[in-house]
Amino acid sequence: MLKELSPKAAELQKNLTEFMEEYIYPNESKVEQYLDEAEDRWTIPPLIEELKGKAKSQGLWNLFLPDTEHGAGLSNYEYAHLCEIMGRSLLAPEIFNCNAPDTGNMEVFVKYGTDEQKKRWLEPLLEGKIRSCFSMTEPDVASSDATNIQSSIVREGDEYVINAKKWWSSGAMDPRCEIAIVMGKTDPDAPKHQQQSMILVPFNTPGVEVKRYLPVFGYDHAPHGHAEVHYNNVRVPASNILLGEGRGFEIAQGRLGPGRIHHCMRAIGAAERALDLLCKRASEREAFGSTLAEKDVIREVIAESRIEIEQARLLTLHAAHKIDTEGAKAARKEIAMIKIAAPRVSLNVIDRAIQVFGGAGVSDDFPLAAHWANARTLRLVDGPDQVHLRDVGRLELREQLK
Known part of the structure; x- marks a missing residue:
């Protein structure tokens, strides 16, 4: 219940x-x-x-x-x-x-x-005065496995020197973007999940270069946008390291649990709006002697959409409740499940709405095409479906074979 x-x-x-x-x-x-x-x-x-x-x-x-x-x-x-x-x-x-x-x-x-980092960056972010970006994904390696990341973060005296080639840094095109959290290797010889660290890089630091913006299915998502960003011998104070060297994966896991709830529930919201638009369109348009809404094939589409949305919502709310009561680590299977299920449902429902709208559905006169493009990226954001499927299967086997 x-x-x-x-x-x-x-x-x-x-x-x-x-x-x-x-x-x-x-x-x-x-x-x-x-x-x-x-x-x-x-x-x-x-x-x-x-x-x-x-x-x-x-x-x-x-x-x-x-x-x-x-x-x-x-x-x-x-x-x-x-x-x-x-x-x-x-x-x-x-x-x-x-x-x-x-x-x-x-x-x-x-x-x-730290208190200093919160004062300098958190407070203006909370006030909505500045924007930020997160630089993890790299074009030259399969970043679905974050241990592949090759960006270097090297300590030199009281500074760290950062060399990195990143892309899909969302928010980097925004003129209000003032700070980036960059993930890279501080110790390539450390144990596998202790090589990575996260460090704060003010976006106006010499050596930070926005190479190009990256559209998504032709959408530039201005004024927010996504970018390829290169960090060329960028120097920042040693105090900019987050939590300490080798703590990058620890920070990433703390960041991702709630974030995946956010992504999935927004995807469900997009599906709900698509279903709203579908029903209104079907009740207003006539073809072959009756409204689309009177045709059994359209009613079936509406029914399938409602069923899928309710399933995805219940699964996501269950995962959210488990995070609240048992913590993100205990809910990792449920989190992986929703990350697969919710974007798929959203895409299904939006696609059905586009079909009912016909040519109007793929135009920018209605929000369906833009929502579809956004929902499709969610099957890659925070890890592709295949990574989450692997994790769900592994965790399920572990539980079944105890």
């Missing part, structure tokens, strides 16, 4: 839904129009900052952080319900300061940052 939301979480759910209806959906096309008409798409539409101010004034801000000092003090289970609502729009997460990779980076600062 589903656990009831606390009165606080239920009130936030209601207020968030109303905010989405009043401010987010009507302004999606306005933001995109501004970017289309701008001389440089990598600029911040004033409307975004205006909406952020409204969200902050209504207490719909930093909802993802579980402590009341920095965030709303919600459990993963409670926040998951809110994350689904935000996932219905690609614009929404930033408006509430709940967007990746900033959420994960802020969690890293809260859990592992």
Whole structure:
């Protein structure tokens, strides 16, 4: 049986839904129009900052952080319900300061940052004044196995020297991006999972070079964007190391558990919006003597979509509850399962909606194509399906053969 939301979480759910209806959906096309008409798409539409101010004034801000000092003090289970609502729009997460990779980076600062690092970077991120990026993936190695990463982080006196070629650093194109968390090797001869470290690199440090932006199925995701970033003999103070040398995997695991809940619930939100649009379209369009909604084949599509969404939601909420009650390590099988299931369901439902919309579905007149492109990337983000399938199979065998 589903656990009831606390009165606080239920009130936030209601207020968030109303905010989405009043401010987010009507302004999606306005933001995109501004970017289309701008001389440089990598600029911040004033409307975004205006909406952020409204969200902050209504207490719909930093909802993802579980402590009341920095965030709303919600459990993963409670926040998951809110994350689904935000996932219905690609614009929404930033408006509430709940967007990746900033959420994960802020969690890293809260859990592992020094007081100085929190003062310098966490506070302006919490206020929504700056943006950040996370540089882990590399073009020259299979980064689904993070032990393959070849970036070097070498200590020289009171500094570390970083040489790295990274790509898919989300947020790196944003003109407000001021800090990167970079993962690389500090000791190639250490035990396998103690070679990697994470270090803070201010984005204006000499040697940081944004080589190019990386579109996703043709979408540039401006003004946020994704980039290939090279770190060429970049020098930062030794105090910029996070937690200590060899702790990179430890930090990554602490960052990924809740983050995968966020990704999956947003994917479910996207599927819900696609089903909403599908039903409205089917009730309005006529073909061969009746509305599409009156045709059995369309009703079957609607039924399959509802069933899949409910299954994915229940599985994800179960994983969130297990993280809350037993910790991310105990929930690693459930986390891997949702990372496979939720994006697949989202893609299925969005694809069915596109089919019902016909040519309009693959256009930018409706949000379906953009949501499909985003959902497809989730089968790679935080590890491809195959890695998670391997982990689920291994853990299931271990449990069955005890």
